[in-house]
Amino acid sequence: MTETLADFRRRVADFLAHHGCPAGAAPSRSRRPADHVAAARVHQRALADAGLAGITWPVEVGGLGLGPEYRQAFAEESAGFETFSAVFTIGLGMCGPVLLALGTADQRSRYLPPLLRADEVWCQLFSEPGAGSDLAGLTTTAVPDDDGGWRIRGQKVWTTYAHHSDRALLLARTDPGKAKHRGITMFVLDMTAPGVTVRPLRQATGDAEFNEVFLDDVRVGPDDVVGAVDEGWRAATLMLMNERVALADNxxxxxxxxxxxxxxxxxxxxxxxxxxxxxxxxxxxxxxxxxxxxxxxxxxxxxxxxxxxxxxxxxxxxxxxxxxxxxxxxxxxxxxxxxxxxxxxxxxxxxxxxxxxxxxxxxxxxxxxxxxxxxxxxLGLPREPQADRDVPFRELRRG
Amino acid sequence: MTPYTDEHDQLRASVRGLVRTDRSRARENTGHDVTLWRRMCDELGVAGLAIPEVQGGAGFGVVELAVVAEEVGRANLPSPFLTTAVAGLALAAAGEDVGAIARGERLATVSFSPDGRHVPDGDVADVLVLVDVTGASVEVVELGGVPRTALTTMDLTRGQAHLDLRGAPRREIDVPAHRVAALAATLLACEQIGGAERVLETSTAYASQRVQFGRPVGSFQAVKHLLADMLVDLELARSAQQHAVALAADTGTSAPVLDAASRTARAACSRAFTRISSDGIRVHGGIGYTWEHDAHLYFRRARASAVLFTPGDDADRLAAYAGLAS
The missing domain is CATH 1.20.140.10 (Butyryl-CoA Dehydrogenase, subunit A, domain 3)
Incomplete structure (x- = not known):
């Protein structure tokens, strides 16, 4: 039987009374970033142990299988408490929902439970030095291997918390003969795999929350494709939609x-x-x-x-x-x-x-x-004329 | 989140159908459109919308007034609706005889300036509700024999007059001054949102049609981003306006909460309507700067509305609501 909203609220309030971290009391994101991430992991694990993680996620991957009104109740109860959203927006708010929607049964059961317990923190390998606002212009490539796997080569940038992450969702070009939006594939990447180099970037504030990530012939298996090959743009759009949702919440x-x-x-x-x-x-x-x-x-x-x-x-x-x-x-x-x-x-x-x-x-x-x-x-205003529509990616001007 | 329901959509459609009007209705200090006002009162009962049924009104509330105010603003309609709705509701709350006001036969108006200067719709009103927010008192003044000077106004859609109140019969009525002030500010914000929304629509349509350099001008980022900024201003201000409407409709809202929300809505909507109507002229280019087009009529109303019902202490009070010590 589904827990009533009132019972759920009581459980949340009870959890926060014992384990909650009042806003501002956690180690500073800016001055003690490693401690902040460690505290975030402890907090998320305690939430999972208390049966309060993944409120709207299905039960079979460790979630509670409840409706959005329970997420709202949780948000209301946790006003005034630290939610560590800076650490978890990408993994729990963006990667998780994409794997739920497009992942295979194997991917879901393998990746989602440890994501929910913060045993594994995820990051997003999308932007590149040459593909920021124009994300579909990315040039990181994934070349097929003999055994059905892929070799990935390229550079990513602005990757928030890459240096604290265990896994990533990555976009790479799999067919440069197709138009720019059509030859991209999404992969799961192990951040500890050989060939992955993470270099923190110092920001204007002096903090180093984001990174450059170099990918030098990194090997991924055939099971690491998320959704279909060459249909990664759809997956990316879904991920960015979830980013809007996550940021609206937090x-x-x-x-x-x-x-x-x-x-x-x-x-x-x-x-x-x-x-x-x-x-x-x-x-x-x-x-x-x-x-x-x-x-x-x-x-x-x-x-x-x-x-x-x-x-x-x-x-x-x-x-x-x-x-x-x-x-x-x-x-x-x-x-x-x-x-x-x-x-x-x-x-x-x-x-x-x-x-x-x-x-x-x-x-x-x-x-x-x-x-x-x-x-x-x-507003429905007419679009800017586009020079890159329906042109094979390899023929486009870049720079 | 929005205070409006499906029934409010129906009311909105009825009002919009009736007030759809051309800009020739913009009065040139000759008074509002009396025929249209009669139809608004006879067919839709707008003058008595929020007045209780036992006092001759329709017994609806602030949310319904908000819908009509938005539509009046949208059409940039020269209409005494705003002033007579606010003043009529204050008089009704004080237990005054408001039957003729509810029918729209008598026009009431409201002012916050004790000296009788710059009274909105003071050129046509029959009775004045004079609010002293600081002194927390409200008076009613019969305007029958009061000498008035109708003013030349920048805003061609709302008249003003200086009233000589010396010797005019006046008496205090029992209604909370802060509630009258909050309602006036909130309904004015509704008018401003309606006007701003309409300007954005016409500007967007124009930018989509008007072709220069072989393209609709709205496809150029310089124009597109200007319109996007107008949208941002509109929707942010609308959030403040809808919040104020919901609080004003709830009789349980405390005085400081209502005061903070209505002042915030007025400040936000005054700025948004001013910027949007000004940029609306820019989007239309040369034609927008002529009397051929009504862009300037919205801009005129925006500038005049931004100083209407302002007690002069908004900055001080809003800073206090932000927590700044006095």
Whole structure:
């Protein structure tokens, strides 16, 4: 018999009371990244042991087989607690649903249970130095081996948490004679396989959450194809749709919140300055709109609808808001924002936020790509003329 | 999430069918379209929509008023709907005789300026609800013998007048000032969303048709991204507006929560409508800047609406709601 929503809520609340990590109490993602990932694994394993992992996943792969309303109840109960979404959005929010939808029975039973327990952390090997906004222009190749397997050669980049990951879903070109979207295949990749080299990239903030990944004749078996050969673009689209859903559930925002800036202004006595009051009011209105819009989208997602292209609005709003709030922080903090005593534990926060903000305008599709998506898919405006449609990939101009 | 149901869609369709109007209806300080107003009242009962049935209204609520306000804004309709709906509901809540207002035969209006200046629809209204939010008092003023100066207005769709209230008969009525203020701000936000939505639609249609350099101009990123930004502004503001409507419709909403949400909605929708109607002119190019086209009429209404019902302390109050000490 299905557990009632009320019983489920009680179980979640009980779990959080014993094992929950209050937001902000976990090791800092930025300053202690390895400890953050380790804490995330412990947390996810405890969730699985308590029978609370994979709420909407089928029972046969270790999930609870419950409806989206239970995921909503979980989200409501865990307000104020750390969810480690930065570590798990890709594996649990994106790779898992793709394997559920397109994976073979073997792939599902082999990969999903350890993914759910965080025994294996997953990453996404999609973007390349020459294929960012134009992902379908990727040039990493998978060449058939004699025994039905493949050899993969190429370079990936911006791979979040690759250096902490055990496995990946990878896109590679399997037929350069077909048009760009049609000759791509998705594979499961073991990150410890010979020929995989991960090199962390230092970001503008100084953190190293993402990586370059070099693939030098990496061998994958015939069983590692996800979906059908040459139909990887469909799998990639499904994965990106799940990214929108996951981000609607757990939006990634700036570490500098308006609340923190207001608290700073209250501490430093900048509360009667009319310029500060006006700027705080403006930021408050922007924050309210972004939050209420995110709630609108999350409501759609939790009743099982794809937020579709409208999720692009949420992304643009988050980027704008982060820029506005971090600029306000610098205004309020003054010279302390850009130079601080190394002994001050909160010293670099405002500078960090200011350096973090531009990433929200690029990661997961640049602002310009989001605007094009909104213009074409929501407003129905005519598309830009395309020079690369229906041309064999090997004949396309690249660079 | 949205406060609207299927029945609201039907109401919306009825109002839209009736007010579908051409821009020649934009008054040039000659008064609103009286014939259309009579039909809106006789056929749809818009003037008394939220007034209880025992007082001569239809007994619906704030959500229904929101639907009509959005449609009035969409059509950029010169109409006393907004002011008479807000003032009528305040008078009804105070137990006043509102039968003629519910029928749309008497026009009520609402103002927040104690000196009687810049009263919206003050050129045509019969009775004024004067709200003092700071002093938490509401007065009703009969306008029969009050000297008025109808103003020349930037917005050609909503009149204003300076009223000489010295010696006018006035008395206090028992209705919470903050609720009247919240309703005025919220319904104004609805009008603004309706107008912004219409401007985005016409601008998108124009950019899809208009061909230059052998392509529809909407296929150029410079134009496409401008329209996408208009969409972002619209949908973000709409979230704030729908939230305010839901809270205003709930009589259990506390005063500070209602005040924060309605001020946020007004600020968000004022900015969104201003930007969208201004960019709407740009998308249309030269034709959008002429009297041949109604783009400028929406822009005029957006600029005037952005300073309507504003008590002047929005920045201060919104900063306080963000947690900033006074």
């Amino acid at each position: 939006p990634i925002g700036s570490p500098v919140t308006l609340d923190a800036v207001v608290a700073l202004a209250n501490r430093t006595g900048r509360t009667t300055d009319p310029v500060v009051r006006k700027a705080v009011a403006d930021a408050y209105v922007a924050q309210q709109q972004a939050e209420l819009f995110a709630r609108r989208i999350a409501g759609e997602v939790r009743v099982g609808r794809d937020p579709g292209a409208l999720a692009s609005i949420g992304k643009l709003a988050a980027g704008r808001l982060a820029t506005q709030v971090s600029a306000l922080a610098l205004e309020v903090a003054g010279p302390d924002a850009v130079a601080w005593d190394p002994a001050d534990p909160d010293g670099g926060l405002w500078a960090y936020g200011e350096l973090y903000a531009p990433s929200l305008s690029i990661a997961g599709g640049t602002e310009q790509i989001q605007r094009t998506v909104l213009g074409e898919r929501v």
